[in-house]
Each structure stands twice: as structure tokens, then as C-alpha cells.
Amino acid sequence: MTTNIQTAVNQLAEHVGQVVTLRGWVYKMRSSGKIAFIILRDGTGLCQCVFEKNEQTESIFGDVKKLGQESAVEVTGEVNKEERSVGGYELKATQVKIVHGTQDYPITPKPHGIDFLMKHRHLWFRSQRQWHILRIRATVVDQIRRYYNDNGYVLIDTPIFAPAAGEGAQTLFKVDYFGDPVYLAQTGQLYVESACMAHGKVYCFGPTFRAEKSKTRRHLTEFWMVEPEIAYASLSEVIDVAEDFICSIVKRVLHDHRDDLVELGRSLEDVEAITKPFVRLTYSEAAELLRGPKAKELLENDLKQKTSRIADLEKEIVELEETAKGGGKQWQKDKAAAQAIDSREELAELQEQVTNIPHHMRLAAEFEWGSDLGGSDETIISRLHDRPTFVTHYPKGCKAFYMREDRGDERVVENFDLLAPQGFGEIIGGSAREEDLDRLLARIEEEKLPLEDYEWYVDLRRYGSVPHGGFGLGVERTVAWICGLKHIRETIPFPRMMGKVYP
RNA sequence: UCCGCGGUAGCUCAGUGGUAGAGCAAUCGACUGUUAAUCGAUCGGUCGUAGGUUCGAAUCCUACCCGCGGAGCCA
Incomplete structure (x- = not known):
């Protein structure tokens, strides 16, 4: 008697003609009088298992026909190449072990509304589309770490409990910390700035929290962000890093996930077109563009x-x-x-x-120098280019206090946003940081921020201050863009949005 | 916070004042190559909640709750 080979769906090519056992779940089930087809899902892929009713399977055939969707089963049978089957192989099943029979699985192969699916998120990501997306997310996350680790950056884990209210207090989640208020971090940037003076090139990577009351396709209250910070870097050097970094992610996803992208209906051509150099515009040029004939x-x-x-x-x-x-x-x-x-x-x-x-036409045509780019403005700019677009040098008034004033034009700061093409919008925000003590103090005062909360940060400008800069990339927006998804909520296993924390 | 749309069976939806509907799912049966299988039968309801108008309300009115989409703000 031969021992069965335990294997997985994505390994079937190596076992053609052999008898193997697959362990998984019933994804779909169809049956006729004397033949039944189980589409088995095992986490690595889908495989059709065929049961014919004969002497060998007689005793189990009735039970197999009654298997509900998502029943847990171990199926044993011979592997055959088969054009008609998903994935190109099928199992001619002779044995089945029912590990857990399931009835009334809520997510059927028919259409469902988004509210229903979100309430069943814990089950929803067994579905194919979600499976493809979360696999790509895992690769994007891995590539983020790999890129910085391979390029001489030191990982600095920044705190999630942050003491300072300061900037944008209305979008902070307040937490009781032994009787004192602290806030869930919106960014690790200020901390990572201090670390870059110790290690030169650093990055932080983790979840961040924003209590924004926005219910749109681009917002989560808890999302993941990577923030590199580089000592002695100028604005253009930081932008070069951002460009190279994005290209490395795109290249890696194209290398590892062509099939997943195709299954998601993403045009490979569009993704392959994401190559250097990206477009670079100043804010003033963008404003001209908005007011001009092209828009x-x-x-x-x-x-x-x-x-x-x-x-x-x-x-x-x-x-x-x-x-x-x-x-x-x-x-x-x-x-x-x-x-x-x-x-x-x-x-x-x-x-x-x-x-x-x-x-939108009116907003664009009447765009005034000095106001921030609105959502529709960003969409217009990104749609006018087929590659990602950097917009740099925004007016000081609409940007954060720590951004470096342009020494040639003090109305603007040395910042940049990266707009993903085809209307996906902003995925990166970054800047050179103000390294001059007096200018930084003046900006803190201008913004009426409580200096005592920022003393430690200001210290960095007192002891060996150098030009430096960095940026933050939103993981979920990046995944949504690469996958071509309309909504960000499918790019994170358990999305947290305004008014939504279950499951 | 503001604007628009919606809430009817487990799911997706029809139903504009007169007996509460369909498909899918589930259950039972038929069928040896199905791909959202097909065919027959059965089961399935606090019409979001509260009040009002009416002989009569899923349907009209008021308030509230919840969801979706958009605006503002952001990665």
C-alpha cells in the first residue's frame, strides 16, 4: 500500500499521475446524479475535485453531495492535467475526510451589498477577490521593508502613544493614559527626524490613526504608513528616493503577482507604464495647469x-x-x-x-494661488499625466510648521505630494524639514503651537542641525492604486472607518 | 458637519393607497463533465423605529436611527 502524498494546490504540477491529499475548504459545489464537483480552496489556490459514483466511492458519495459551502475537507485522489478545470489540474477523488461539515455559509456565489460584506469581513476574505488583494498587500509590505533594509536604512519604531496635541488636534484620537490625555500617533515623523540625526538614514513603519470625520473611498481611521527620513538630504534627493522606492514596489508586484492583477481586472499595461522619470511640477505650475486650456x-x-x-x-x-x-x-x-x-x-x-x-471646472478655472489643492484639482492634475506626478513647493500657509522654507521664495515651502495617475490621487506627502532654529521657532509661534510640547523637537536644531527630509507613504492607498481598486477598504484585512469597528 | 440616494424573506431586489412578491440560498427529489449548472417541489416576512393622515399604509406626512455615495480634510 502506498502512502498518500500531502500537498497543496499550487504544487499540483509536480504530482501529475500521483495520488495526493489536499486539505482545504469547499469553495463551490455542483452535483449531478452520479458525479459531483467540488472546487476546493486550500489557501494556495483552487482545484476541482471530481467524484464519480462507483464501487470505490459508493459509501461516501451521498455525504459528499450534501457538503455545504466552506465545509472543511481532506480530499485524496489522482492528479490529472485538465483543461476544463480552474488552474489546469483536477483531482480524481477516491476518498474524502469531512473535517467539519458546514451549512448556511452566509456569503454565496451571488452578488452581495457592501454593508453585508463588511459585516462579514472575517469570512469575506476567503473570497477570491479579497484573497488576491491581501496577497498583493503582503508583498507590498514586504517590499517596503526590503527596500529600506537593503539600502542602508535603520528601522526605528516610533511610539503610538503621543503626548502632544499640537497640530490638527481635532483629528487625533484621545486616550486616557493613567489619568492624563495622550493621543494615538498620526505620524512618527518628528521621532524619526530625531533618529536620523543618530543613524543617518532611518524609517518607521506601522499603523497610524486619524479621527477625521471623512467617509470617502480614500479614508481609513487606522492605516499603515512608512516614513523614511534622511539626514543631509535636499528636497530633490528625497524626491529621487520616493520615485525609486515606488518603482521598486511596482516592479516587485509585477514580478510576483501578474496572475493576481489579471484576476482583479487590472490592466498590466497600465502598471508596467509606471517607470522613471515621474512628472515633476511646482505648485505654481500646477495652478497654471488648472487654470489653463488643458484642464x-x-x-x-x-x-x-x-x-x-x-x-x-x-x-x-x-x-x-x-x-x-x-x-x-x-x-x-x-x-x-x-x-x-x-x-x-x-x-x-x-x-x-x-x-x-x-x-470642478469652476474650481479649477478660478483656482487661486495660496489655497491648497482640492480633491478635484488633484484628480485633474493626475489625469493629465499617465505617470505619477510630484507637485512641489506649496504655499507656506497650507502646510505644516516643520517644512523648510524655500530660501529663494519664502512664500513657499520645500514640500512635495505624489499624485498617482488616472485620478487615484495622493499617495505620498513629504518635505525637506526646517533645520534653522530661528525659522522653526518663528513658524511654531505663527501656528500658535504650544512650544513646551515641542521642546525636544526644537533641540534637534540646537545640536548639530543639518538639512534633512523625508516622506510618508500610505500603504492602503498604494495597494488600491496598484490593484486598480475603487475603494481603500478592501486593501486592509480589518478596515477601521468612521462609524465602523466591527468585526 | 453639509448635500444626494436608500432601508421589504438569510442574500440581491421588484412592488405609488386595496390579499406581501421574484430569483438566489436552505430543505427534499431528478440528472455522469459541471464552470453563477439545469429541472420539479417545499420552507421562508415586526416592509428600519416611533407617531400621524385614511374606511384601509410597504406605499402619503413628521421625527429619529442605520447604511451608501459625494463635499470639506487628509496618506
């Missing part, structure tokens, strides 16, 4: 395209509704009804966008 043309074309799409959709919906109500097979009617729902959703979204476009 106007972009939005006018948008308006035209969306308006004609709306007309098409309206026609389509009428046709679908007729199909759904008319004769024909039930499943055809269902399909039409489901498509009509999708189309109506798209229609509603487009109609809202169309009503917003004139407003």
Missing part, C-alpha cells in the same frame, strides 16, 4: 463622454428591463435584471459626476 478641455471631454454614456445606459436599462420582464428562460431574465441593477448603479454614479463637473 478645461479634459473636463469638457469628460462631460461629453459621460453624457453620451448616460444616454447609452438609459437605453440599455430599458432593454434589460424588457428582457427581465419578457419571455425566455428564468436565468436569462435574472441575468438581465442583475445587469439592469448594475447599470442603474453606474448611471446614478455618472449622473452625480456630471452634475459635479461644472463645479
